[in-house]
Amino acid sequence: MNPESITEVIRNRRTVKPAQMSGTRIDRAVLDQILCNANWAPTHGMTQPWRFRVFENDSRADLAKFLAATYKSITPADSFKQAKYESFAVNPTLAGAVIAVGMKRQESGKISELDEIMAVACAVQNMHLTARAYGLGGFWSTNAAATSDQMREFVGLGSQDRALGLFYLGHINGQWPSSTRSEIADKVTWA
Numbered sequence: 001m002n003p004e005s006i007t008e009v010i011r012n013r014r015t016v017k018p019a020q021m022s023g024t025r026i027d028r029a030v031l032d033q034i035l036c037n038a039n040w041a042p043t044h045g046m047t048q049p050w051r052f053r054v055f056e057n058d059s060r061a062d063l064a065k066f067l068a069a070t071y072k073s074i075t076p077a078d079s080f081k082q083a084k085y086e087s088f089a090v091n092p093t094l095a096g097a098v099i100a101v102g103m104k105r106q107e108s109g110k111i112s113e114l115d116e117i118m119a120v121a122c123a124v125q126n127m128h129l130t131a132r133a134y135g136l137g138g139f140w141s142t143n144a145a146a147t148s149d150q151m152r153e154f155v156g157l158g159s160q161d162r163a164l165g166l167f168y169l170g171h172i173n174g175q176w177p178s179s180t181r182s183e184i185a186d187k188v189t190w191a
């Protein structure tokens with residue numbers, strides 16, 4: 001293995017919003033690879049709690065409609081924003097595919113919910129890094145509608161499970177974005 005390869009993928013992974021995506025189809029073989037790599041995330045007790053529902057082609061429009069309607073139904077009138085509603089109504093169709101991210105709760109509840117959510121986050125990072133390696137942008141969106149009980153039901157998850165947002169995947173229009181981080185030294189103490 002070459003440590004430089006993993007560093008290159010990690011440092012160049014970027015959040016790319018739907019507005020910067022072309023909406024063109026993503027190869028099924030590439031989607032399969034992204035999902036298979038998600039499946040190799042670490043998992044406490046081997047529960048493998050990640051669940052994914054993939055929206056591509058026409059189903060993206062169904063998702064968009066549902067997302068906008070859910071935003072409207074759960075947002076108090078005084079904080080409702082028409083522009084937000086309109087972007088929810090179109091965003092999924094701007095991506096090549098949208099993957100609804102879910103956490104399936106272990107029946108016994110032996111493994112903590114926190115651990116299960118952290119495992120799903122590891123799976124999402126695997127997807128995002130794999131997407132980057134294929135030259136695709138990704139965006140993990142966790143707004144109230146995307147993580148609502150309505151979304152949980154829409155994607156077929158049970159009452160003990162959690163909807164953990166939408167992962168947008170797409171070919172990117174224009175320049176690959178840049179990002180910054182403050183110094184790691186400010187976030188680490190050595191004992």
Ligand SMILES: Cc1cc2nc3c(=O)[nH]c(=O)nc-3n(C[C@H](O)[C@H](O)[C@H](O)COP(=O)(O)O)c2cc1C
Pocket residue numbers: 013014015016140141142143178179
């Ligand atoms: C758990 C999680 C949830 C996120 N949810 C949102 C979101 O709802 N809206 C958003 O604009 N970005 C969201 N992001 C993406 C961050 O905005 C993004 O990672 C950050 O701007 C840094 O950009 P980069 O990913 O290109 O390094 C989320 C990221 C994580 C890890």
